[in-house]
Amino acid sequence: xxxxxxxxxxxxxRIGVRLVPWLSVMAGSMLTLWPYIATFPILPPCGxxxxxxxRLMRPEVFRIWAPLPLGLFDDLLSGQPLGSAMLTWTLCxxxxxxxxxxxxxxxxxxxxxxxxxSIGFCxxxxxxxxxxxxxxxxxxxxxxAVISILLFPVAARICGWLDRRREGK
Amino acid sequence: MxxxxxxxxxxxxxxxxxxxxxYVIAVALALVAAVLLALSALDPPAFAALRATVAEATTPISxxxxxxxxxxxxxxxxxxxxxxxxDENERLKKQIADEHALIMRARALSYDNRRLMALLRxxxxxxxxxxxxxxxxxxxxxxxRTAMLNAGFWQGVREGQPVRGxxxxxxRILETGPNTARVLLLADPDxxxxxxxxxxxxxxxxxGRGDGLLEITADTASANFQPGDMFVTTGAxxxxxxxxxxxRVVGLTHDGALARGFAQASSxxxxxxxxxxxxxxxxxxxxx
Numbered sequence: 001x002x003x004x005x006x007x008x009x010x011x012x013x014r015i016g017v018r019l020v021p022w023l024s025v026m027a028g029s030m031l032t033l034w035p036y037i038a039t040f041p042i043l044p045p046c047g048x049x050x051x052x053x054x055r056l057m058r059p060e061v062f063r064i065w066a067p068l069p070l071g072l073f074d075d076l077l078s079g080q081p082l083g084s085a086m087l088t089w090t091l092c093x094x095x096x097x098x099x100x101x102x103x104x105x106x107x108x109x110x111x112x113x114x115x116x117x118s119i120g121f122c123x124x125x126x127x128x129x130x131x132x133x134x135x136x137x138x139x140x141x142x143x144x145a146v147i148s149i150l151l152f153p154v155a156a157r158i159c160g161w162l163d164r165r166r167e168g169k
Numbered sequence: 170m171x172x173x174x175x176x177x178x179x180x181x182x183x184x185x186x187x188x189x190x191x192y193v194i195a196v197a198l199a200l201v202a203a204v205l206l207a208l209s210a211l212d213p214p215a216f217a218a219l220r221a222t223v224a225e226a227t228t229p230i231s232x233x234x235x236x237x238x239x240x241x242x243x244x245x246x247x248x249x250x251x252x253x254x255x256d257e258n259e260r261l262k263k264q265i266a267d268e269h270a271l272i273m274r275a276r277a278l279s280y281d282n283r284r285l286m287a288l289l290r291x292x293x294x295x296x297x298x299x300x301x302x303x304x305x306x307x308x309x310x311x312x313x314r315t316a317m318l319n320a321g322f323w324q325g326v327r328e329g330q331p332v333r334g335x336x337x338x339x340x341r342i343l344e345t346g347p348n349t350a351r352v353l354l355l356a357d358p359d360x361x362x363x364x365x366x367x368x369x370x371x372x373x374x375x376x377g378r379g380d381g382l383l384e385i386t387a388d389t390a391s392a393n394f395q396p397g398d399m400f401v402t403t404g405a406x407x408x409x410x411x412x413x414x415x416x417r418v419v420g421l422t423h424d425g426a427l428a429r430g431f432a433q434a435s436s437x438x439x440x441x442x443x444x445x446x447x448x449x450x451x452x453x454x455x456x457x
Contacts, residue, residue, distance in 0.1 A: 079308030083206030
């Protein structure tokens with residue numbers, strides 16, 4: 001959530017520093033360019049995982065509308081119908097924003113739970129947008145979701161590392 | 170850490186309106202996204218041009234990485250062949266001597282075959298491939314099964330053309346860009362190919378399941394599928410030329426069979442784009 005800058009606050013970060021979260025999410029989406037012809041959906045939605053990593057760790061780096069352009073970029077690369085990541089990622093942001101207003105206490109386990117729910121929702125919704133109901137993709141989709149949720153701490157660590165570098169510490 | 174519970178970003182009206190506006194923008198754009206999604210569900214090729222533009226920029230990246238991968242993969246075999254070159258030379262000489270008689274017989278048969286075909290006035294369709302290119306990346310995180318081909322309409326690739334590999338059918342062209350094309354793989358849930366069994370000519374349909382396997386259904390009750398049955402394209406439907414190997418049965422289901430495609434598409438192999446077997450007449454052409 002954006003806060004107004006107090007006159008006594010430090011200067012806002014440079015543009016390059018502000019672009020780091022955006023570029024890291026786009027890099028996650030671009031992992032699908034890896035030269036491998038997959039026979040079933042095996043790659044986790046890395047763009048979404050990076051986005052959630054940033055959102056849950058540093059809520060102020062992304063505006064509430066940020067998942068729309070990022071989702072558009074992901075849709076153009078992933079082969080999903082255009083609009084599916086745009087819509088589901090934004091709905092995740094709304095949900096996380098609402099949960100943020102209501103929780104008193106927050107630690108990484110809760111972040112992981114939120115991220116797991118979001119990843120599961122996005123994968124499942126994407127499956128119903130992209131493939132007919134009768135397609136036999138549910139088993140592999142479950143596998144993909146479990147792998148993605150288990151790999152979320154890695155994405156969170158990458159975000160944390162980038163955040164440290166970003167702030168020059 | 171406890172998150173801030175106060176949505177108000179201070180006393181500044183400007184900041185308050187800015188925050189409110191960002192929520193308005195987000196909701197409006199989410200509605201736009203829902204409309205885009207509905208449009209692409211109703212008309213899948215709607216945003217093909219947009220995707221092709223992005224693919225035009227990203228395919229060289231995949232292609233470069235695939236090239237590097239091939240280069241590294243070729244090192245061990247290069248070393249191995251350098252060491253084994255003497256033995257191989259002797260072996261090949263012996264093989265040539267052994268197969269000489271066989272080749273002479275095959276030449277004679279081929280000549281006979283040509284002569285008999287001419288006698289029967291069978292005109293073989295000459296299928297010059299459109300282009301040979303590599304598949305460079307795929308939709309690895311999506312439930313759709315598509316791959317990017319490193320050639321587009323500047324190379325003569327058109328929508329609907331079949332794509333085959335050295336071992337069998339890979340799929341067909343879904344969308345084209347100037348230098349890239351998206352290929353619908355056989356394993357995609359939307360892919361359907363008319364096939365016939367090699368041993369008795371039983372006609373059937375091969376459909377993708379989405380999990381890497383294919384499903385074969387026949388239109389007769391007494392299909393009697395056996396594991397190991399092989400299926401090739403029929404040419405029905407006008408896209409795929411007849412006789413291209415498609416799939417081999419690996420298991421049975423209650424009303425058909427499970428199969429695995431012959432062509433295991435990988436970025437290391439060439440894919441051959443061919444002309445549609447019987448191209449559809451152009452839209453708007455006068456029908457007799």
